[in-house]
Amino acid sequence: MDFFQDATPGGYALAILLLPLAGFLWNACTYRSEFTRKHGHMVPLATIGAALFCAIVIFKHSVFDAEPAGEHGAAAHAAASHEPAAHEDAAAEGHEGAGAPGSLADPRWRWSSKDHGDYYRIIDTGPLRIDAGITIDHLTATMLLVVTIVAFLVHLYSSSYMHGDPRFSRFFAFLQLFSFSMLGLILTDNLLLLFCFWELVGVCSYFLIGFWFEKDEPPKASMKAFMTNRFGDVGFLIGILLVFRLFGTLDLATLYAKLQAVAEGSASIPPLFGWEAGTLLTVAGLCLFMGPMAKSAQVPMHVWLPDAMAGPTPVSALIHAATMVAAGVYMVGRIYFFFTPAVLGFIAVIGTITALVAATIGLVHDNIKKVLAYSTCSQLGYMMLSLGVGGYSAGLFHLYTHAFFKACLFLGAGSVIHSVHTEDMREMGGLKSKMPVTYKTMLLATLALAGIPGLSGAFSKEMIVEHALMWGWSHGAAAMLPALIAIGGGGLTFFYMMRLIYLTFYGTPRDHHKFDHAHESPAPMTIPLIVLAFLSVFSVGWPIPFLGGKKLPELLAPPPALASIATGHAPHEGHGGFLLAFAVLLVSIGVLVVAYRFYQRTYKQRAPGPEAWVARLRPLHTTVRRLYYVDEIYEATIVRFAGAAARVLAVVDQKGIDAVVNGVGAVTQVLAKAGAAFDRVVVDGLVNVWATVSQGLGGKLRRLQTGNLQDYLAFAVGGMALVTLFFLFLA
Amino acid sequence: MDHTAGCVFLGAAMFVLGVFTMVTRRNAIYVLMGAELILNAAALNFVAFARHLGNRLDGQMFAIFIVILAAAEAAVALGIVLQIHHHFPTIDVSKADRLGD
Amino acid sequence: MESFSFWFFGACTLIGALLVAFGPRLVHSAFALVLALIGVAGLYWGLGADFLGGVQLLVYVGGITILFIYGIMLTPKGTTKWSASSLLFPGLIAVVPVAVMLHLAWTGLASVLPAASTAEPAATADTIGRAFLTRDQYLVPFELASLVLLSALVGSVYLARRKKES
Numbered sequence: 001m002d003f004f005q006d007a008t009p010g011g012y013a014l015a016i017l018l019l020p021l022a023g024f025l026w027n028a029c030t031y032r033s034e035f036t037r038k039h040g041h042m043v044p045l046a047t048i049g050a051a052l053f054c055a056i057v058i059f060k061h062s063v064f065d066a067e068p069a070g071e072h073g074a075a076a077h078a079a080a081s082h083e084p085a086a087h088e089d090a091a092a093e094g095h096e097g098a099g100a101p102g103s104l105a106d107p108r109w110r111w112s113s114k115d116h117g118d119y120y121r122i123i124d125t126g127p128l129r130i131d132a133g134i135t136i137d138h139l140t141a142t143m144l145l146v147v148t149i150v151a152f153l154v155h156l157y158s159s160s161y162m163h164g165d166p167r168f169s170r171f172f173a174f175l176q177l178f179s180f181s182m183l184g185l186i187l188t189d190n191l192l193l194l195f196c197f198w199e200l201v202g203v204c205s206y207f208l209i210g211f212w213f214e215k216d217e218p219p220k221a222s223m224k225a226f227m228t229n230r231f232g233d234v235g236f237l238i239g240i241l242l243v244f245r246l247f248g249t250l251d252l253a254t255l256y257a258k259l260q261a262v263a264e265g266s267a268s269i270p271p272l273f274g275w276e277a278g279t280l281l282t283v284a285g286l287c288l289f290m291g292p293m294a295k296s297a298q299v300p301m302h303v304w305l306p307d308a309m310a311g312p313t314p315v316s317a318l319i320h321a322a323t324m325v326a327a328g329v330y331m332v333g334r335i336y337f338f339f340t341p342a343v344l345g346f347i348a349v350i351g352t353i354t355a356l357v358a359a360t361i362g363l364v365h366d367n368i369k370k371v372l373a374y375s376t377c378s379q380l381g382y383m384m385l386s387l388g389v390g391g392y393s394a395g396l397f398h399l400y401t402h403a404f405f406k407a408c409l410f411l412g413a414g415s416v417i418h419s420v421h422t423e424d425m426r427e428m429g430g431l432k433s434k435m436p437v438t439y440k441t442m443l444l445a446t447l448a449l450a451g452i453p454g455l456s457g458a459f460s461k462e463m464i465v466e467h468a469l470m471w472g473w474s475h476g477a478a479a480m481l482p483a484l485i486a487i488g489g490g491g492l493t494f495f496y497m498m499r500l501i502y503l504t505f506y507g508t509p510r511d512h513h514k515f516d517h518a519h520e521s522p523a524p525m526t527i528p529l530i531v532l533a534f535l536s537v538f539s540v541g542w543p544i545p546f547l548g549g550k551k552l553p554e555l556l557a558p559p560p561a562l563a564s565i566a567t568g569h570a571p572h573e574g575h576g577g578f579l580l581a582f583a584v585l586l587v588s589i590g591v592l593v594v595a596y597r598f599y600q601r602t603y604k605q606r607a608p609g610p611e612a613w614v615a616r617l618r619p620l621h622t623t624v625r626r627l628y629y630v631d632e633i634y635e636a637t638i639v640r641f642a643g644a645a646a647r648v649l650a651v652v653d654q655k656g657i658d659a660v661v662n663g664v665g666a667v668t669q670v671l672a673k674a675g676a677a678f679d680r681v682v683v684d685g686l687v688n689v690w691a692t693v694s695q696g697l698g699g700k701l702r703r704l705q706t707g708n709l710q711d712y713l714a715f716a717v718g719g720m721a722l723v724t725l726f727f728l729f730l731a
Numbered sequence: 732m733d734h735t736a737g738c739v740f741l742g743a744a745m746f747v748l749g750v751f752t753m754v755t756r757r758n759a760i761y762v763l764m765g766a767e768l769i770l771n772a773a774a775l776n777f778v779a780f781a782r783h784l785g786n787r788l789d790g791q792m793f794a795i796f797i798v799i800l801a802a803a804e805a806a807v808a809l810g811i812v813l814q815i816h817h818h819f820p821t822i823d824v825s826k827a828d829r830l831g832d
Numbered sequence: 833m834e835s836f837s838f839w840f841f842g843a844c845t846l847i848g849a850l851l852v853a854f855g856p857r858l859v860h861s862a863f864a865l866v867l868a869l870i871g872v873a874g875l876y877w878g879l880g881a882d883f884l885g886g887v888q889l890l891v892y893v894g895g896i897t898i899l900f901i902y903g904i905m906l907t908p909k910g911t912t913k914w915s916a917s918s919l920l921f922p923g924l925i926a927v928v929p930v931a932v933m934l935h936l937a938w939t940g941l942a943s944v945l946p947a948a949s950t951a952e953p954a955a956t957a958d959t960i961g962r963a964f965l966t967r968d969q970y971l972v973p974f975e976l977a978s979l980v981l982l983s984a985l986v987g988s989v990y991l992a993r994r995k996k997e998s
Contacts (some may be wrong), residue, residue, distance in 0.1 A: 732989075734834070734835070734961060738838075738875060741846065742836075743929055744849065744930075745845060745849050745868070747852060747926050748853040752853045757952070759907070760858060760862075760903050763904070764861060764865050764900065767865060767896065767964065768852060768868065771868070771872050771892075774872075775875060778875075778876055778881050779879055782879045786880065791884050792960065792963060794861065794876075794881065795883075795884060795960065797928075798887055798888060798891050798892060798971065799977045799981065802891050802981070802984075803980050803984030804984070805896045805899050805900070806899060806985065807988045807990070808929060808993025809900070809903045809988065810992040812903055814992075816907050817983075817994070820908075826915060826932055
């Protein structure tokens with residue numbers, strides 16, 4: 001039976017999507033019950049574990065079972081037994097032709113629920129039709145696996161970390177909601193639904209950052225995160241509108257087909273606003289990129305990420321290291337076929353700037369979480385850089401590997417914070433002996449991050465550098481800058497990460513009181529650390545036993561046809577060779593040595609250390625420390641402007657709109673009074689007049705009844721006379 | 732000469748004066764006298780027209796009946812007046828207004 | 833001759849009526865009534881109703897007037913003041929017929945009246961007597977009138993009796 005020919009993947013995918021939602025609803029509806037208050041983590045853990053299982057199933061089938069039994073499949077099999085060095089042959093061979101494994105043209109590598117008639121029509125207004133379906137390809141399957149693994153481990157970790165918190169079950173409800181949103185974002189095949197889930201993820205981030213809202217920082221930070229994300233989402237939405245206007249559809253598969261037609265010349269995009277097709281695509285691409293720019297914390301919209309560390313550490317691990325910020329990178333990967341070379345160049349530039357700036361800031365902070373946050377920001381910059389220079393799979397791989405080791409680092413940091421009750425590294429030190437598991441796992445993750453060969457992080461980083469070099473080589477001298485910065489940034493990364501490890505775990509403890517209290521964390525916290533460290537080392541670049549001894553990259557070759565449409569050239573999957581890897585390794589080791597010596601000299605031998613350096617570089621240090629004053633710039637411009645605009649509008653509302661409303665009220669009052677007066681005077685008056693007339697007339701006529709006979713007689717005769725007159729003269 | 736018109740006028744005059752007397756005079760006897768005047772006026776009219784319209788007898792007969800009934804009425808009325816006098820100290824008809832408002 | 837009697841007796845009637853209406857004293861008005869009645873009787877004779885004139889004199893003047901005198905005698909003087917608080921209303925009532933009459937007089941009553949006939953005046957006493965006793969003529973009313981007279985007689989005697997209990 002072929003897993004993909006029937007609708008079974010759809011069933012698993014739907015389960016992945018709905019299980020966390022069910023967990024969220026469960027926790028939300030039963031939060032008062034005894035069970036949920038004490039064990040609010042159990043149901044969510046179960047649901048996310050089941051989602052993980054489904055993700056594994058899908059992954060296995062999409063990557064493993066869907067190997068075509070043809071020539072190309074055999075070639076791929078044959079290539080699997082070679083060493084990494086010979087990887088290039090297989091890859092080069094595998095990427096020729098449209099029917100190669102990994103090619104989108106092979107329908108087996110992309111499963112869409114719409115092909116099986118399974119989709120949910122959300123909107124159908126004639127011109128606009130939104131059908132919600134599920135698409136599974138390699139990108140989706142891998143991402144699902146990564147997200148569910150990290151989510152499951154974070155759930156496990158939180159059951160211990162958040163123990164004793166008064167809103168324990170609510171935390172898990174939010175985690176579940178977030179998982180649902182993130183998984184939905186991955187699974188959807190429609191741009192508008194992607195945007196919906198995008199927003200939902202941002203909302204969950206808002207809830208989770210501001211989880212401890214009694215404190216000062218979290219509410220401000222969550223608002224800042226949400227606002228910055230919204231700012232980017234405006235661009236995203238404009239991009240979506242442009243796409244719809246240009247192509248009339250928001251379904252990704254249809255868009256791909258249409259763009260393919262445009263690239264082949266069989267269709268064309270009509271001019272709009274006086275712009276030609278190329279410019280239109282570029283503008284749309286830039287607008288669309290605004291979303292990932294904000295969500296993946298690229299400069300200049302990175303300002304929310306460090307402040308987001310005010311949330312609980314598991315949140316930082318899940319959302320702000322592994323998944324949500326990665327959603328931006330994922331989205332760029334999804335819509336990769338849409339970006340023109342100009343847009344890709346812009347992405348590369350932004351990524352480069354981010355990588356460098358964030359790395360420099362990470363050097364000067366003392367808060368362990370903030371250093372990790374800037375590290376995340378920098379790594380995201382690397383991913384964007386890679387995607388911009390054409391390294392599609394390199395960037396995505398870096399996403400996966402980064403998810404694992406960054407999550408490990410954050411959870412480890414959380415473990416340390418939990419133990420010594422501080423986030424300031426100046427108060428730590430020498431914890432190596434007290435928290436051995438945490439120390440070892442964090443060290444492994446750091447080495448992976450730094451790109452030590454043999455660990456997964458090295459592999460993806462190396463691929464990025466390679467692509468950058470090739471791109472720079474083919475695009476001229478100035479274009480070599482990203483590559484150089486990639487390498488240099490790698491050094492900086494290693495430096496500040498080692499600084500972090502050293503300050504935390506080595507040397508003599510700077511705060512003895514805290515040191516004495518330090519202890520290793522309980523099992524639910526250390527187990528995820530171990531698992532993640534393991535994954536950091538082995539996930540990429542090593543043969544995977546139970547998948548038949550293949551290495552991950554071989555199984556997940558990217559669809560080349562995507563990039564070729566927009567960039568005009570096929571992405572290269574070859575590498576610069578062994579030499580480059582060695583060069584990178586040398587740089588890493590050199591930096592390691594420098595850092596170690598520097599800090600060791602400083603803290604053990606009291607040599608002139610950082611303080612002296614700080615004094616020498618005071619202006620630079622302050623600038624970097626103050627985050628390049630980006631926040632201040634924002635404050636002065638946008639925030640002030642928004643505040644002023646809000647005040648103006650408030651006045652308009654008060655004076656203008658309220659005046660109108662009050663005026664209407666006053667007029668109504670007047671009319672009501674007039675009506676009442678009318679009723680009183682006229683209507684009642686009429687009635688009263690009647691009564692008065694009757695009374696008066698009656699009173700007057702009563703006097704006729706005098707009782708006097710003669711009067712009666714007089715009346716009778718008078719009447720008779722009148723009648724006679726009448727008949728005499730008038731009748 | 733035909734005096735029919737004159738008799739009619741005269742009858743009318745008598746009638747008016749009789750009504751006037753009945754209405755304006757306070758004494759009950761005056762009221763009766765006014766009634767007599769009215770009756771006579773009517774009878775005169777009857778006879779005048781009987782004569783005018785062919786010397787008929789009807790008018791005269793009717794006038795005789797008027798006389799008869801006037802006599803009966805006068806007798807009864809005077810009896811009533813005497814009764815009023817017995818009940819009230821006066822025969823001022825303007826004072827007999829117990830049925831009034 | 834005829835005209836003279838008409839005018840003479842007409843004047844008597846009119847003057848008598850006026851005196852009844854406007855006379856200050858009750859007894860004078862009673863006697864003025866006698867004058868008016870006599871005048872009417874004269875008019876009757878002028879109109880050819882000789883029997884009726886006689887009856888008028890006998891009954892009215894001789895009977896009813898005596899009754900009135902008795903009434904005047906037996907009742908207190910009362911007041912001779914005018915009854916109505918203003919004479920406006922009775923005056924108006926009087927004015928209307930007067931005006932009508934004058935109008936008619938002006939336009940000529942004679943033109944309004946139907947044409948006079950030229951039949952012979954009949955002998956009255958004999959005819960009236962026969963009419964009273966002829967079944968197809970006035971017998972029934974005659975008998976009824978006598979009944980009325982009888983009841984009036986009895987009634988007035990009863991009415992006029994002095995009440996013992998007050």
